[in-house]
Amino acid sequence: MTTLATPLDRxxxxxxxxxxRKQLARSAHSSFDxxxxxxxxxxxxxxxxxxxxxxxxxxxxxxxxxxxxxxYRGAVxxxxxxxxxxxxxxxxxxxxGDAHVLNLGAFAGADGRVVxxxxxxxxxxxxxxxxxxxxLATSILLAGREARIRRNDRxxxxxxxxxxxxxxxxxxxxxxxxxxxxxxxxxxxxxxPMVSILRTAERSTPLRSLQKLTEPDPQAADRTARRxxxxxxxxxxxxxxxxxxxxxxxxxxxxxxxxxRRHFLEQYRAVSxxxxxxxxxxxxxxxxxxxxxxxxxxxxxxxxxxxxxxxTTSGYAPYLPESAAAHTHQxxxxxDGQRAMQFTSDPFLGYTTIEGRDYLVRxxxxxxxxxxIATLTAAGLLGYADLCGELFARGHARAGDPVxxxxxxxxxxxxxxxxxxxxxxxxxxxxRDWAALKAxxxxxxxxxxxxxxxxxxxTRKRSASSPRP
Numbered sequence: 185m186t187t188l189a190t191p192l193d194r195x196x197x198x199x200x201x202x203x204x205r206k207q208l209a210r211s212a213h214s215s216f217d218x219x220x221x222x223x224x225x226x227x228x229x230x231x232x233x234x235x236x237x238x239x240x241x242x243x244x245x246x247x248x249x250x251x252x253x254x255x256y257r258g259a260v261x262x263x264x265x266x267x268x269x270x271x272x273x274x275x276x277x278x279x280x281g282d283a284h285v286l287n288l289g290a291f292a293g294a295d296g297r298v299v300x301x302x303x304x305x306x307x308x309x310x311x312x313x314x315x316x317x318x319x320l321a322t323s324i325l326l327a328g329r330e331a332r333i334r335r336n337d338r339x340x341x342x343x344x345x346x347x348x349x350x351x352x353x354x355x356x357x358x359x360x361x362x363x364x365x366x367x368x369x370x371x372x373x374x375x376x377p378m379v380s381i382l383r384t385a386e387r388s389t390p391l392r393s394l395q396k397l398t399e400p401d402p403q404a405a406d407r408t409a410r411r412x413x414x415x416x417x418x419x420x421x422x423x424x425x426x427x428x429x430x431x432x433x434x435x436x437x438x439x440x441x442x443x444x445r446r447h448f449l450e451q452y453r454a455v456s457x458x459x460x461x462x463x464x465x466x467x468x469x470x471x472x473x474x475x476x477x478x479x480x481x482x483x484x485x486x487x488x489x490x491x492x493x494x495x496t497t498s499g500y501a502p503y504l505p506e507s508a509a510a511h512t513h514q515x516x517x518x519x520d521g522q523r524a525m526q527f528t529s530d531p532f533l534g535y536t537t538i539e540g541r542d543y544l545v546r547x548x549x550x551x552x553x554x555x556x557i558a559t560l561t562a563a564g565l566l567g568y569a570d571l572c573g574e575l576f577a578r579g580h581a582r583a584g585d586p587v588x589x590x591x592x593x594x595x596x597x598x599x600x601x602x603x604x605x606x607x608x609x610x611x612x613x614x615x616r617d618w619a620a621l622k623a624x625x626x627x628x629x630x631x632x633x634x635x636x637x638x639x640x641x642x643t644r645k646r647s648a649s650s651p652r653p
Contacts, residue, residue: 194587201591204273210598212271213314214605218613220269225262225617226624232261232499236468240417244467248618249625252611253326253557255618257284257464260307261499262617263319266610268503272312275592276507277584278524280576281307281498282465283316284323285568288575289554290385291547293528298385298551300372300571301526302579306466306544308521309498310507313580313589314603317346320576321607324569326614327557337562341569342607346600348573350593356581357590364586367578368527375571377555377564384553393549394487398456398475408483412458412475420459422472427457430472430492433536437492437545440519440534449532452476452488460548462493469494470541473548489548490532494541514542525579 192200233241248258256263260282280287280302287304321342328338356364372378394410397419401411412421422430431454438446456475461467471493478486495515501508511517515535523529534545555568580589593599 197585197587198591200585201275201588201593204275204588204592208271208273210592210594210596211602213318213599213602215270216266216606216609216613217270218266221266223265225259226620228262228265229259229621233468235496237470238468240461240468243417243461244464245621245625247464247467249622251330252615252618253323253330254464255621256323256326256614257282257286258467259614259617260465263322263610264307264315264499264503266613267315267318268500273314273592275313275585275588276310277313277580277589278521278582279307279309279311279313279316279500280305280521280525280579281309281311281316281500283320283576285320285327285572286323286554286557288572289552290381291530292551294531295528298382299528300369300378300381300575301528302575303526303552303554305518305522305525306493306495307498307500308518308525309500309504310510311500311504313584315500316576316580317349317603318606318610320572321345321603322610322614324565324572325607325611327555327560328565329611331557331560331565333560333562333565337565339604339608341565342604343597343600344566345569345573346603347597348570349577350590350595350597350599352574352577353581353586353590353593354595356577357586359586364578364581366527369571369574369578372571375567377560377568378571380559381553381555385551388549388551388553390487390489390550391485393489394475394484397458397473397489401456406483409455410475410484411456412473418461419473422457422459426459426472429538430457430474433492433538433543434474437534437536440516440536440545441532445531451480452478452486460491462491466493469496470538470543488532489550491544491546491548492536492538493544493546495535495544496542513537515544516542518544521583524583527578527582 244258248255282304287302288300289303290298290300291303293299324342324345325338328341372382397412398410399413401409412419414420438449441449453476454474455477458473460471460473462471471491474490474492476488477483495518497508497514513535519533519535522533530546532547536543536545
């Protein structure tokens with residue numbers, strides 16, 4: 185018979201947080217010692233791409249080269265290595281792993297309502313809580329720079345974000361366990377960018393995806409039949425072998441669902457399979473989409489789109505070996521991390537395996553929407569940053585120890601200011617790394633002979649140089 189471990193009482197948990205200040209003072213988060221990180225950033229980046237679909241890697245590199253924030257989105261392994269070179273608090277929670285402002289978004293929850301939460305967990309793993317914080321803070325600055333928001337407003341947004349994180353973490357630390365587990369965020373319509381995001385999410389229905397992603401199938405006898413459009417290389421129908429493999433993976437996937445959700449899935453029939461290029465950091469990974477139709481409705485009136493997305497080890501895995509060892513299936517890792525941090529998750533969230541590779545399965549574009557940086561204002565960034573602070577506090581509190589985290593943070597803004605200083609330094613470092621990638625992509629660069637293995641000499645020279653763009 186399995187017995188539950190006896191939990192620490194509140195006083196002991198608070199003591200853990202206070203003792204962590206001796207391990208790493210709150211003010212010490214301001215420092216970023218680049219000399220402690222000897223690896224070249226581009227070498228780390230290209231090493232992380234081994235095993236991907238090589239012909240798609242130029243797409244990833246071009247998306248990363250589009251802006252410093254674009255680089256940042258695709259460079260989790262680089263930041264993971266940099267964070268691992270610095271001291272940490274040792275206060276462990278579930279990390280999103282890729283905490284940036286575009287990895288929060290709207291989606292349809294299990295009850296059909298549109299919710300807003302952290303929604304990308306490809307890099308999720310258990311680790312020091314502040315690693316998410318530092319990545320999120322840097323993303324606020326980089327997004328603000330891309331939106332041409334003034335320097336002081338960008339910095340104010342970071343301070344507001346982590347003042348909210350501290351404030352809500354104190355609240356969560358005082359809540360009964362089940363009250364925290366049920367905690368919803370109801371102020372979304374009062375946050376400036378959220379009105380537009382939620383409106384977009386309401387329009388992003390499966391029927392809209394049907395019109396956007398599919399077309400009439402001229403080879404079918406039934407005139408109402410549809411299939412995925414061909415828009416290479418972003419969206420391409422797959423060959424028969426890959427279609428069979430993708431469809432065969434649905435059996436193992438269904439067994440990862442709750443019985444009632446498996447019953448719902450069984451009432452759909454698969455119609456078409458495609459390969460899709462998604463995101464920035466995920467480009468090059470194998471990603472299949474399956475278009476289903478409900479069997480109890482006329483064709484084209486009850487579509488369901490599932491995404492079968494390859495998952496490799498988290499970029500943080502080399503530096504958190506005990507956490508990495510907790511899962512042998514990377515899709516399972518992502519599912520567990522997502523369910524731990526989110527209030528509600530996609531009802532079709534699960535995982536499967538295709539030819540020895542691990543995959544996550546989820547709905548595609550079901551009422552999904554996220555921040556539009558092109559329309560972001562200073563007021564919008566401020567309100568959005570405040571909301572980010574609450575969401576990450578809730579996610580970390582759900583999956584970790586809010587009492588220990590709240591005790592570590594305390595009531596002053598010492599931690600907030602230190603994280604801001606780190607974020608400024610790391611945003612500048614990201615811009616230098618971005619410049620190095622752009623230089624590597626020029627026609628005279630070594631990429632022409634080896635797209636995934638630049639010379640150490642050339643990349644180190646470029647990343648060490650370059651003033652801020």
